[in-house]
Amino acid sequence: MVATTPLSPPREEIRNAEAAAPRRHRPQQLLWPFALTFAVTSYGLTAPLLGRDELITWEVVTRDAGHILATLHNVDAVHGTYYLLMHLWVSLFGDSVISMRLPSVLAASGAAAVLSLIGKRLFGSRAGILAGILFAFVPAVSRYAQEVRSYALVILLAALATLLLLRVLDRPRSPWRWAAYALTLLGLGLLHVIALSVVAAHACMLAAHARRDRSLWWKSALALLAVAVCLAPLVLLSRSQVNTQLWWIQVPDGWALLAIWQDILASGACAGALIGFAVLARSPRRSALLLCGVWAILPPVLVWLASQGDVSYFRPAYLLFTIPAWALLAGAGLSAACQSWKAATALLAVLAVLNLFDQRQVRQPYDHDAPIMQTPLDYRSAADLIRKHYRPGDAAVYDREHSWKIDAGVKYYLPRGLKMRDVFLQSAPSEINQLTAVDCSVPDQCLKGEQRIWLLSHGADPDPFNAINQGQASVLRNRYKPSWSQSLAGMTVTLLVRND
Missing domain, CATH: 3.40.50 (Rossmann fold)
Known part of the structure; x- marks a missing residue:
C-alpha cells in the first residue's frame, strides 16, 4: 500500500478558519492588549497638569446642557458630541483629573483590543496580539489617553469602524452589519470630521471585494450617503467657525508632511521601529496590506493637501487615528520576522526600552501645553x-x-x-x-x-x-x-x- 500525504488546505481556507476560531480563544486575544494598554496609559495619569484644551473641556462640560448647545452654536461645534458625552460623565463621576481622563484611558485600551481583532482577521492571531501590544507602546497613545479631549475616542471608533467593515464583507447581505458600520462612521464624524478620511482606506477594501460582489458598490454608497446627510449640518456649522478656531495652525510645507509620522507617534525611535517592522509585513491577501497601508499614509496626505488653502488642518493630534494602521502593519511584520514568541518578546522589550525617554516625556507636568504654548503655566x-x-x-x-x-x-x-x-x-x-x-x-x-x-x-x-x-x-x-x-x-x- 502506498502511503499518501493529505493535501494542505489553501491559505485562504486557513485564514477563514482562523477568523472563525472558537470563542474561547477570543478573551486572550482581547485581554492582553487591553490590559497592557490600560496599565501603560493609566500610569502617571495625574502627573501632567491640565492643558489649555483640557481646561476648555472642563469649563464647557460643567455648564448645563442648554448652555452647552448654545455655546456650540457660537464656537467649537466640531467637539460638541464629546462635550455632551463628558457632561454626562462628569455629572455622574465628578470633575477630578482622574475622572475626566479615565474615559480616554478606557477608549485607548478598547482600541488596542479592537486592533487585536482586526490583526487576527487580516494577518493571524499572533500578529493581532503583537499589533495591540505595539499600540500600547506608542508614546502618543499614552499622551492622548491622558487628555480630556476626544482623540482617544476617535482612535477607538476609527478602529471599530474598520472591524465592522470586515464583518460586513463576511456577510454583505446583512442590513444590521451595514447599519452598525454606518452608525460607527457617524459617531466618528460627530467626534472629529477629519477622521472620516479613514473611509479612503475602507473604499480600497470595498473595491477589492466588489470584483466578486458588485452589490457592494451601491450598498456602500448608500451607507456613506446616509452618514454624509446626517453630518452635513455639523460640517456646515463647523466650517463657519473654522477661521476663529484654527487661525493659529500654520500652512504646512513639504518637510512637515515628511515629518508628520514622527509627530503623530510622538517619538522618532518609535516611528522608526514601527515603519521598519511594517516593511516586513506579509499577507497572502493583498487587500489586507492595501487597507492598512492606505489607512496609515493617505489621510495625512489628504489633510496636507486640504491645508494648502486659507485654513490649515494639519495638526498631528487630528491624525492620531492612523496609529492603529501602523501598529497593524508592524505587528504583521514582527510576526513574520519572528518564528517564536520568545524572539518577538525580546524585540518588544528592546522597543519598550527605546521608548522609555519619550514615555517619560509625555508625562512631564507641562507636556499637555507644550505643543501649543511655548511657556507652559504652573x-x-x-x-x-x-x-x-x-x-x-x-x-x-x-x-x-x-x-x-x-x-x-x-x-x-x-x-x-x-x-x-x-x-x-x-x-x-x-x-x-x-x-x-x-x-x-x-x-x-x-x-x-x-x-x-x-x-x-x-x-x-x-x-x-x-x-x-x-x-x-x-x-x-x-x-x-x-x-x-x-x-x-x-x-x-x-x-x-x-x-x-
Missing part, C-alpha cells in the same frame, strides 16, 4: 500658593491679555469652597456662551474696595503690573501696592494690599 503651584495664604474676602485679577485660560487653570486647582471675586470680569464665558471671558471696559468702576487682591500674571517681570492690561494696571497702581511676589513656571503670583 496653575497647580499658583493655586497651592493662594490656598496657603488665602483670607476670606480676597479677590483676584487674572492676566487674560497674554495668557488665555490662566483664570480657568488656577480656578480648577483651587479648592471648590475657596471663592474669590474676579475683579475685572464683566461676563464669564458660561454667561455669554463663549470660550473666552469679557473684561469690564471701565476698570475703575469694577473695584469694590477689597483689602487684598491676588494678581496672576504671565511671565516673570519684576513689576507684575507690566504684564496685565494697562488700563487695569493703572487703576491698581493708584490703590494697591505689592506685598510680596513669587515667580513660578510661566507666571507670577503677586499679593496686592490696599494703600492705607
